[in-house]
Amino acid sequence: MQFSSDLIDEMRVLALFNLDSVNSGIKAHKAADPEVLMAVSRLYAKGLISLPDGGYLTDLGIHCAEQLQTALRILGTSEVN
Template sequence: MPISPLLNDEIRILTLFNLDSAMEGIKVHQSADPETVAAISRLYTKGLVTQADGGYLTDLGIHCAEHLQTALRILNQPV
């Protein structure tokens, strides 16, 4: 499955969340770049975050971010 620029933006946002604290969210201001604003809105529509401008990860968002961050740790290991 190819990774589109839109999906890449969503992945980038999901990596910003601190998975060690469920009480730590993010807020994307309207002054942020349009790609980031659109990505967080798509994550909200998909049910991964609690607010259209960020907020906290939902249970589904936590699950997704955990798998994503694990995959990135594996892939970023030196060979």
């Protein structure tokens, strides 16, 4: 599988979510990097987050973020490079 820059940007955003609380969301401000804004928009379109500018993880988003964050812990990093 190829890791496109879009996919990496989406993984970076998913890694930002605090999985210890489902009431913890994120907000992508208009001043954020364009890559982040587009990644957030794509995650919303995929049904992983609740709002086009961030919000909360959906049930599918929680599952996806858990898997991603587990993989990152196993691989010994907290961030996608």
